[in-house]
Amino acid sequence: MNLLNPKKLVLSLLLFVLLLVATGCSSDNATDVSADTKAEIVLRLSEPQVDEYPDSIAEKAFAEKVEELSDGRIKIEVYTGGQLGDETTTIEQTQVGIIDIGRANAGPLTQFADSLGVFSFPFLFEDREHMRAALDSSLRDTLFADLQESDLVGLAFYDAGARSFYSTDPIEEVADLKGKKIRVMQNDILISAFKKLGTSPTPLAASEVYSALQMGVIEGGENNVSTYVADGHYEVAKNFTLSEHLRIPGVLFMSKSSWDQLTAEDQKLIQQAAIDSETVQLEEYDKFSQKAMDTVKEAGNNVIELSDEERKAFRENVQSLYDEYDSTYGTLFEEIEKAKQ
Template identity: 45%
Template sequence: MKLLTTTFAALLCSASIAGACEITLRSSDTHPDGYPTVEGVKAMAAEVQEKTGGRICIEVFPSSQLGEEKDTIEQTQFGVIDMVRASFGSFNDIVPVTQTLSLPYLFTSPEHQHAVLDGPIGAEIAEDFAERDLIALAYYDGGARSFYNSQKPIRTVDDLKGMKFRVMQNDVFVDMMAALGANATPMPYGEVYSSIQTGVIDGAENNYPSYDSSGHAEVAKYFTLDQHLMVPELVAVSKASWEKLTPEDQEIMRTAARNSATLQRRLWADQEKASEEKVIAAGAEIVKDVDKTAFIEAMAPVYAKYVTTPEAQDLVKRVQETR
């Protein structure tokens, strides 16, 4: 009886707080409930609600309930949706600087990426988003993509030569594989397992959680931790919704967003660790002694093709110099 009474009281308290919301912001995410990005925005929502005494509530809609990333980004620009969590890759056509920051081997580690985005460069990028009616609040971790295959351990660029890897249908990815001496084979994600199993391709590339959840570790046991691609995630709020808030409430939102980024990055690291342990237990071989410098140097022709303006060249230089 005491437990029921306590639960009922908690429900009444929750309902009371929800009823007190003067402003309710709708936030979209394509990932399922429980995913690190979703939990990050939920944590931000809880802090904002607490610090505003329940006046501002953020309602999180996971699992693409409000649409896919590109659609929800556009709706957020127009103020139809208040907030969105999306990958930098989905902003490429809207905020050009995001394409530069999605280049292979630009970030040498998750820590390097965090240092860049949490510093002056991250602040500059936020200004570019503001020009497109989006207020950047927090940069989340989207993980690092690495190569995995069914044939052999890959430690050097030479080990990749002639091998066939599935990549997303993306010109930069295709050119990246060519620069490494491998053959890019764009195909739907759902065909990768059987294609590795039957020898149509030798391998693919993705992060630990995807390598685990897709079952690819069963047919491609060699995972090379080269971390060739680290595409940031962004939490942004519509400029129209943002301008309705007082400066004090805006600061509460910014602080809560920064705190949520710290949590989200930790949750992502935990998820990666759990997936790594799982695939190792299942027999995967994780190759960590990689000649990463050689991989980075092999990207010269890719950068020459895609980093053509003085502004982009300066940005790449400053990112590489960030410690």
């Protein structure tokens, strides 16, 4: 009697098992499960500020909203405290898709979108309500379209407060600025504006301002009240004048390469969550700013409020700057003017 070769028996059994597996995998039920399964998307967001900062809080709310709207399919990991780099690094790495989402002040973003330079003009907005109205108008689309030319997709505008003057001697009227050495950001528009206000504008790195004030190298600076306190400048420049001459917003943006990989539906929900986060950020910034102002007053510093007449005089001194840049920013000036309430 001939017996089956053991090697052939093993081979036959293997072929039989493979046939069963192949048949099972081709069942209609298995195909349906595969079709209904969507891959999870994980996006990285870079925030230069610390966890407790209003922007960080808003971005975490944004991430939660995206996860909720996508039924947990899209997750955004928020890296705060500059873990992924400072503002400039964040912009550059988001531009090339290394980082998916970033946040930076409109100031450094100007080198990637010229139109954002409009925020460098003093007294551009009557108040915060005017700025918010302008950013909720066609101006938003204009600025974000310009940003997209540099492979960045604008998602939201965050409030960064109003910048005001602080000094070693009181500034109660325009005449008090005459000849004063005031620290200014390295920005041609601002330097020109401060000259028109009568100051001797002095560009300095932010890290050098404290010692420069202490040693009398400069007699003042300008920033929002939160930074005035956070950087300790309130300790060496005891006068804070509420000129509120500049409002430069923060911008939440996304890498265009990351954006283009999303479906239209996912793009829409991310955009909606980003817009919703603006309200969170605004509320948090109000609390943050008020806490800083309380610190200034508790320190016994002199907080100076300008009269309507003095505020008008400040504006009039820089008005010619708008005429000089009309060919570049004239259309944007008109859009912002229309948004006045």
